[in-house]
Amino acid sequence: MISADHPFFLAHEQAHIMLKHELKRKMLFTVIISASLAFAKILNFSVFFILLSPILSLWLSSPLWLWWMRKQELSADRLATQLTSKTSAKHSLNMLKNRNFSLFSTHPTKNQRLFAIFYKF
Incomplete structure (x- = not known):
């Protein structure tokens, strides 16, 4: 288990914000x-089916959703690897570590990430 102040962990969470994953998730x-x-309306389904249609669509598209989430995690890992390999990024990540900065042991929410990035250093 990687501790919360490990440079890769910090870079991974920073990569999620840099890649705007939360916005892309909402768009999908x-x-x-x-x-x-639109599909339910075109086929003239009743109101019940129009209300039920998004739930069925999410259930049918859950493999796509899981693939999308995994793709985002891998892209954040890739960017975090690049960030930790640069000396300037290593310096800024070490500054976070030196200021008793720690992220959360569970996967942080968007608001926690924004707070960690913008208000802690």
């Missing part, structure tokens, strides 16, 4: 909901 969710509502 919006596309799935919009497509399912």
Whole structure:
């Protein structure tokens, strides 16, 4: 288990913000909901099916969703590796470590990441 002040962990969480993963996740969710509502409306389903359609779409697209989430984690790992290999990035990550900076042991939320990046250093 990597401790919360390990440079790679810090770089990984910073990479999620740099790659705007939260925004991309919301956009994918919006596309799935919009497509399912349009599909239900085109086929003249009743109101019950229009309300049920997004849930069915999410259930059917869950493998796509899991693949998307794994892809985001791998891209954050890739960027974190690049960040920790640069000497300037290593210096800024060490500054975080020297100021008693620690991220959370569980996977942080977007607000916790933003707080960690913008308000702690």
